Amino acid sequence: xxxxxxxxxxxxxxxxxxxxxxxxxxxxxxxxxxxxxxxxxxxxxxxxxxxxxxxxxxxxxxxxxxxxxxxxxxxxxxxxxxxxxxxxxxxxxxxxxxxxxxxxxxxxxxxxxxxxxxxxxxxxxxxxxxxxxxxxxxxx
Numbered sequence: 001x002x003x004x005x006x007x008x009x010x011x012x013x014x015x016x017x018x019x020x021x022x023x024x025x026x027x028x029x030x031x032x033x034x035x036x037x038x039x040x041x042x043x044x045x046x047x048x049x050x051x052x053x054x055x056x057x058x059x060x061x062x063x064x065x066x067x068x069x070x071x072x073x074x075x076x077x078x079x080x081x082x083x084x085x086x087x088x089x090x091x092x093x094x095x096x097x098x099x100x101x102x103x104x105x106x107x108x109x110x111x112x113x114x115x116x117x118x119x120x121x122x123x124x125x126x127x128x129x130x131x132x133x134x135x136x137x138x139x140x
Contacts, residue, residue, distance in 0.1 A: 001025045001110065002041075004034035004060065005049040005074070010099075014047065014074075017103045018110065031055030035063055043069045045094070045113045050075040050085070061089045067120070070094035070113040074101060 001023045005011050008029070015025045026041060028034035032055040034048065046069050050057035057073060064071070073085050073096040080088075082096030094113045097105065 001114075002028060002034060002037055002043045002046045002069075004028040004031060004046065004052065004057070006030055006052040007049075014106070017106060021107050021110075023110070023114075031057060031060040034060055038064070038069065044117050045069055045110055046071045047074055047110070048072070050080070051078070061085075061092055064092060068092055070117050072097060072109055072113055074099060074106075 001018055003011050003014050003018075003025060004027075005014070006029055011027045011029075015027060018025050026037055026043070028037050030052045031048070034046065035055065037043065038046065046060075048057045048060055048071050050073060055063075057075070061071060071089075071093050073082070073093055075082075075085075075096070076099045077085075077096075082098065085096050086093045094116065095109045097109060
């Protein structure tokens with residue numbers, strides 16, 4: 001689980017909620033660091049603020065490669081609505097939540113995103129195994 005937000009007190013608060021729920025959390029203070037973390041680590045879900053210095057959440061979403069972990073956008077949505085963000089970035093955005101978010105809604109959304117991502121990875125692995133099999137035909 002990656003939290004990308006430039007406001008340290010919020011990152012710490014979110015981290016506490018998520019770690020108390022048993023999740024492993026990595027923090028990033030901006031989008032550039034978040035992109036480095038995603039490349040270097042197996043991240044199941046990203047929690048990303050839209051307004052950050054150096055590299056904002058919009059740029060993170062543009063630069064994420066495929067397959068990308070699901071992104072939960074967490075923002076005040078001052079410049080765009082949650083629907084705008086989901087429309088612009090499609091399946092990369094698992095959910096868009098408005099700050100401040102309740103711990104219950106956050107945990108529920110994160111759990112659904114983790115489950116969705118892990119299921120997708122399992123299916124992808126299964127397809128790779130099937131694609132790699134050689135089928136043999138035997139005459140009857």
